[in-house]
Amino acid sequence: MKYRESAKDKKLRARFSEDLTRAALKQIVLTQGEFRGLNNLNIEFHYPITAIAGRNGAGKSTILALACCAFHNHDWGFKLPKRRNSYYTFSDFFVQNLAEASQKDTVIYYKIAHNNWKKSPTLPDGVGVGTQIRKKKKGGKWNDYDKRVNRTVVFLGIERIVPHSERSQSRSYSKVFKDGKPKGWEEKVKDIVGYILGKTYLGFRYLEHSKYTLPIVKTKDHIYSGFNMGAGENALFEIFSTIYSAGEGALLVMDEVELGLHADAQKKFIEKLKDVCLEMHTQIICTTHSREIFDCLPPDARFFVEVVGGKTKVMQGISSDFAFNKMGGSPEAELEIYLEDDVAKAILMAKLPSSVRVRSSFNVIGSATALARQLAAAYVRKEARPVLAVFDGDQISKAADNFAHAKNMAENPKPDFAEWFNARVCYLPGPTWPESWLLQKAGEVLPHLAATLGSEPEELAAAIEYAMQAGKHNEFFELSKHLGLSQELCLQYFASSITSEDLVGVQNLISSILAAQA
Structure with a gap:
């Protein structure tokens, strides 16, 4: 999302x-x-x-x-x-x-x-x-x-993240570490690390010898030092102690x-950072x-760095899906489709036929500007594989700006760049952003959608009204609260409720591109 x-x-x-x-x-x-x-x-x-x-x-x-x-x-x-x-x-x-x-x-x-x-x-x-x-x-x-x-x-x-048990200096001084002078931030660090790891620490301090330190904690049942901490636990104490020490x-x-931390701990780690x-x-x-x-x-706050044609390219504002698909080396599809967000992806995945889906990769990039940048990068790389950028419907009014941005990023494009760019761009239906468009379309099939959701049409209409007032891109978060479903499920149901005719223009363009590859 x-x-x-x-x-x-x-x-x-x-x-x-x-x-x-x-x-x-x-x-x-x-x-x-x-x-x-x-x-x-x-x-x-x-x-x-x-x-x-x-x-x-x-x-x-x-x-x-x-x-x-x-x-x-x-x-x-x-x-x-x-x-x-x-x-x-x-x-x-x-x-x-x-x-x-x-x-x-x-x-x-x-x-x-x-x-x-x-x-x-x-x-x-x-x-x-x-x-x-x-x-x-x-x-x-x-x-x-x-x-x-x-x-x-x-x-x-x-x-x-190297355990103290594997650090030569810590092993050498294991018997001579002594209590250091309290720094004043130990309680804060104790509570932060405890929250991230789901542990209750009763105490935390550092033992010291010369320029070396060793963390030691107290729990309900044990007192243990960095020699017996996990890599992530030790790293967290070091990171937050360093932040407070640095001033x-x-x-x-x-x-x-993220080294040493499982997925849930990583999320809590960023929250505390x-x-x-x-x-x-x-x-x-x-x-x-x-x-x-x-x-x-x-x-x-997210950047993806790659080397294209011997030059460093830094892309800002991209989605995690796009970044980590590029890093993962996934098998290449016949057509690479760039999208602004998961809502656009859900709409296409719900209504494109499976024969199209299995031949295409759907990459959430993150914004209209990022889509334009990625098209420019494909142009510079002289991509042999076809690419298509599907912008949200509200970007039609900003088409000239997106083209200008792509042209500027393409580094001395040839005269055919406008033709190349326009052949690889299309728009989702509707004059507005996809969440708003989906909610508007839902009103046309309200009884059917309400039955699918196990809701009364009047209840669903009220929930949609609340969602429409939630603000741009917050609609399905608000809707999920009223329907008792996750955002992802709400999005799947609403995307499936629209008719294939609504996407006929996008589908025909994708099909023609794939046909040219046969």
Whole structure:
């Protein structure tokens, strides 16, 4: 189903957009050079939690490294126990052997929301979203590390899930760890981790020796340390302890954020990350291979990275279905159909004949703009397999805008681009978005649909009226409450109630495309 933005999401987004006191990272643009094959990068951040997915080798971890290197920090600033410096440099992430080719001329632009810029014509008050540039000549050094904006940055790699029983330093000091000084946030972390894992902890603290720490918890029946914790349990204590230790306004960068957590725990994990981001003004950028992580974040907080024709492509606002189908290497169908959301998919799946369904793949992309971008990417890739974008009915009035966006993304398209694009675009019936159209069509078959749902026509009519007032894309959430069914079931019933004649235009186009493949 389409993501429903909560009041918490809106509060997080508003603060991230408006707050100039925390040095929020707004954009990274790699205009020259490359890192581990990553090039031509342009990624913007509009929400305080960002998840990046992609196949292995696409450049996800490299983007995390570039984010870490955006900021400097005071010598007395927070740093992880085993780090020498309170900031990161490119040499922390990009190490080369003598046999490897040296880094070419490289230029990176960072846009940062800050309230202490040097006054300039573009920022006369020294307040706003400004740009810092990092440059490096081939064989030279990076410029002006110490002139970077100060901000606490913490990078947590996949080593966080290594059990203490497998960490040599923890094993070496297992008998000498002692109680450390309380930090003041232990109760918060205890309750957060307990909620995520469905456990009741009576106590949590860290034991310390030198620069090393060991978590220890108390439950109703046991006291046990990190030596006997599961990988996910230990990782959660480390993540949330680090967020509170780093202080307000930190940037937390994590590789494979879901490691060690089952699906339900991942959902609760993101829920609690949102709470802590609100409390601590934290910004989080992470990579993931998890559909659940994507589903728990607003569309513009999700990015998919791939390499097309040797160039890095970053797609924002795509659905988890689309991202993880691309990563999963599913068998290719004869026709790839792009859709805005699950409602559009349900309509097509309910009314297209099985002979069409089995030959097609239905990919929920996430928005009309994302559909246009994906068509442009198919054009650039010179896709041999046919593609078709089925826009919602309300996008007919915005056809010119969607075409212009696709053309802009297609990178110097040939004169035939308009013909190519228009041949691969169609629209769902009706002048409005599909949820609204489905509810309107339901009124034409109200007695039949009511009988199918085990409801009286008057009850169903009232439920539809409530749904129509719920707001765009919230209709089936509201309807499900009145009918006592899940959103998915409501959608299936309503999609099945329309007639095949309503989709004859879309079906004929799909059938003609498939016929050309025979």
